[in-house]
Amino acid sequence: MTALDWAVIAAYFAYLIVDGLRAGRRGQTSDGYFRADRSLGWWTVGLSVMATQLSAITLVGATGQGYTDGLRFVQFYFALPIAMVILCVTAVPGFHRANVFTAYEFLERRFDARTRALTSLFFLLSRGLATSVVIAAPAVVLSVVLGWPETFTVLAMGVVTTLYTVLGGVRAVAWNDVKQMVVILVGLAAMLWVLVARLPPSVSLWEGLHVAGATGRLTAVVWSLDWREKYTVWSGLLASLFLFLSYFGCDQSQVQRYLAAASVDAARRSLLLNAFVKIPLQAAVLLIGVLMFVFYVFAPAPPLVFAGNVELANEAARQTYAQLAADYAVATDERRQAALRYVAVRREHAATAASAETAFLEAQARCDALHRAATKLLSEATGRPYDDTNHIFPTFVLSQLPTGLVGLMLAAIFAAAMSTSAGELNALATTTALDMYHRWWAPEASEAELVRVGRLATAFWGGWACVGALYATHLGSLIEVVNRFGSWFYGALLGVFVLAVADPRADGQGAISGLLLGMGVVWVLAATDLVAFLWLNAVGCLVTCVVGVIVSRIRWFGGREKR
Numbered sequence: 267m268t269a270l271d272w273a274v275i276a277a278y279f280a281y282l283i284v285d286g287l288r289a290g291r292r293g294q295t296s297d298g299y300f301r302a303d304r305s306l307g308w309w310t311v312g313l314s315v316m317a318t319q320l321s322a323i324t325l326v327g328a329t330g331q332g333y334t335d336g337l338r339f340v341q342f343y344f345a346l347p348i349a350m351v352i353l354c355v356t357a358v359p360g361f362h363r364a365n366v367f368t369a370y371e372f373l374e375r376r377f378d379a380r381t382r383a384l385t386s387l388f389f390l391l392s393r394g395l396a397t398s399v400v401i402a403a404p405a406v407v408l409s410v411v412l413g414w415p416e417t418f419t420v421l422a423m424g425v426v427t428t429l430y431t432v433l434g435g436v437r438a439v440a441w442n443d444v445k446q447m448v449v450i451l452v453g454l455a456a457m458l459w460v461l462v463a464r465l466p467p468s469v470s471l472w473e474g475l476h477v478a479g480a481t482g483r484l485t486a487v488v489w490s491l492d493w494r495e496k497y498t499v500w501s502g503l504l505a506s507l508f509l510f511l512s513y514f515g516c517d518q519s520q521v522q523r524y525l526a527a528a529s530v531d532a533a534r535r536s537l538l539l540n541a542f543v544k545i546p547l548q549a550a551v552l553l554i555g556v557l558m559f560v561f562y563v564f565a566p567a568p569p570l571v572f573a574g575n576v577e578l579a580n581e582a583a584r585q586t587y588a589q590l591a592a593d594y595a596v597a598t599d600e601r602r603q604a605a606l607r608y609v610a611v612r613r614e615h616a617a618t619a620a621s622a623e624t625a626f627l628e629a630q631a632r633c634d635a636l637h638r639a640a641t642k643l644l645s646e647a648t649g650r651p652y653d654d655t656n657h658i659f660p661t662f663v664l665s666q667l668p669t670g671l672v673g674l675m676l677a678a679i680f681a682a683a684m685s686t687s688a689g690e691l692n693a694l695a696t697t698t699a700l701d702m703y704h705r706w707w708a709p710e711a712s713e714a715e716l717v718r719v720g721r722l723a724t725a726f727w728g729g730w731a732c733v734g735a736l737y738a739t740h741l742g743s744l745i746e747v748v749n750r751f752g753s754w755f756y757g758a759l760l761g762v763f764v765l766a767v768a769d770p771r772a773d774g775q776g777a778i779s780g781l782l783l784g785m786g787v788v789w790v791l792a793a794t795d796l797v798a799f800l801w802l803n804a805v806g807c808l809v810t811c812v813v814g815v816i817v818s819r820i821r822w823f824g825g826r827e828k829r
Contacts, residue, residue, distance in 0.1 A: 274673030278449065278681060300367055300696045300720065304525070306440055308532035312539035314443035315514075315523050317450070318686050319544060324551055325450070325679050326406060327747075330655035332555020336483030340549045341502035342749070342800070348503075349510035350541035354534040356767060357515040362530045369521040369763075370701050376766040378774035379705065384781060385762055386701035389518055390694060392755035394727060397690045398734025399748040401427065404683035405735060406656045420735040423683065428728025431688040431695075432721045440526065443689070446681040453678040454550065456671050461557040464666065466564050466606075473609045474560040480608070480623050481630055483556050486549070496798040508803035509749070512756035516763050519693035558662050563605050567595040570640050572657035583647050587640065594636045601629035687731065691724050698723035750799045754792055757806020758784035764807065765814045772818045780814030 297304075306314075331339050366372050370389065374382035401424045408419040462471050469477075478484055488498045495501070514520045514537065524533035562568035570591045578584045604626040612619040644652040663675045699720040704711055711719070738747060758781050765772040765780065788806040791797055797805070 268669045270670050271673030271676070274670060275677045275680070278677040300700065305528055306526045307528060308535035310440055310444055311523050311527045311532065312536035313447045314440040315520060315536055316540050316543065317443035317447040318689055319540070326656050326659050328548065328551045329555040329558065329659040332552035333559045333658045334655055336478070336556055337486040337549065337552050338488055338497045340486050340545065340552055341488065341497045341499055342506055343545050343548050344499065344502035345507035346510050346544050347541040349507055349514060350537045352511060353515050354537055358524060358533045358537065359530050360767070361521065361525060362533065367525070367700050368518050368697055369516055370697065373762065373766060377777050381762065381774045381777050382701060382705065384778060385759055386697050388755050388759060388785070389697055392752060393517065393519055393690055393694055394730050395734055395751040396748050397687055397694070397727065397731040399738045399751065400683060400687040400690060401731050402735040402738040404680050406660065417736055421732055424728055424732035424735060427684045427687045428691065428725055431691045431728070432724045440523065446678070449681055450678045453675045454554065456674065457554050460667055460671070461554065461561055464561055468606070469564060469609055473613065476612065477563060477605050477608065478556050478560050480627060483559060494798055496800065501798060501800045505800035505804050508757055508760055508807050509753060509800065512760035512803060513752065516756070516759045518697050519690045522693050522696060558658065564602055567598045569661060570594045570637065571644065572654040572661045578647050580647060583643060587643055590636055590640050590643070594633065597629065597632045597636055601626065601633055604629040691727050694727040695720040695723040753799045753802040754788060755785070757788060757803035758810045761807040761810025761814065764811055769815055769818065772814055773821060775821060776814040776818030779817045780810035783813045784810030
């Protein structure tokens, strides 16, 4: 990190905070603070939704996922366009006609106050966990950059974000999302340029992609029918559909964005923008991870683990790690030579490259085995699972990008995280202030009191998120962790909304019974790991709907007999 890099970061943060505070001063009423007075244009809302998706979790977690696993994760988004079209037809006009502040307020009008309270509670739990992961992502980066403990960087990032969000509102969040989206896209374009430019002169981009393809990292579609397989075309088209319907249709952090749109048409256009852009954008982010793998195949020995300095208290463990590192340096050199031979042979005659490809894959397997041995050693030494996926991207940024671009990429990561977590904290505050405080404790609360409670709730959830982030940094790929957390709740919540729209005879008791049983089934499946986490969304929705219909029908027929 040079003075120029720090200057870039400081200048961007200063502009972001000053502009956010200026926009936030306009939102002093509850409608302004929580819904931006329903005044935002479609492109503002659309870019805000997109920026929330392309958060620091995506930049850090998805690039690491692309490095280790290739493009398979893109299948996760296959159902997104379908979900957006469905929501444009159903949820968007329904919420706008109801003129609600939260998605759960709509459920009270359809069912009863208990349903609103229970769904709000589950949202607060799920989004509180997810916000912890959002704060953890930049904290990991900051820890690598400055060499500070992750505990300190989590608290620093969380406190700054919470203070900013307390003073702002949804209008400030949305406009900052637009600005940070531009910075992120510029940063990603610069990353792609550097990765291509840093390939050896004798290796073209096309040949580098063939090297990645030999390891399976360019496989974007998997047709496996194994339910325990996380990313397949079936989980992407079917299981993910339930996740996206719930996330964009039932999660207040997203619903709040298009509730702030100026019209139904503006809200629809904002969702359709994401439907068309998200998959290619996510594929590009994963491709950056794949190209980082290609870079390290041809570069001098990459780190044995991407986590900075490794400190081991046990002398025997230190000696074992040193030997693994020495063996890894030899193995990566052999892999580089094997990759160059494979490229040369394939260039001369692709049909005869099979033996050279086999030799390269054997060298890659030796590198993978040494990396697994190192992570196992570190896991045993620290007493907790060790995963360096989230450190791959920041390590590359700090060690390989030129001066100035390092600051730009770090500014993009921090801005993305601050904006995303600010939006989520604002949604948590909205639900706490309106669905809980205003509905149950102070129905006559004034505008000023609701805004004050919203700010206090923001501070509370910011503290909650910081505590959760201390744990989240050790859970593996952050983009996978945040979606796993959501899958514990989203399916059952979606089932309640499906009952509200699709079954006129469904009542509050049926909705609550279905929600509780659906959530219980999902948590049992998650604990036993019987199915991949994406399928939990479909299971939760279906169980909630079936139980809700049965209980409602029993009560309906019982009521008719009494009459």
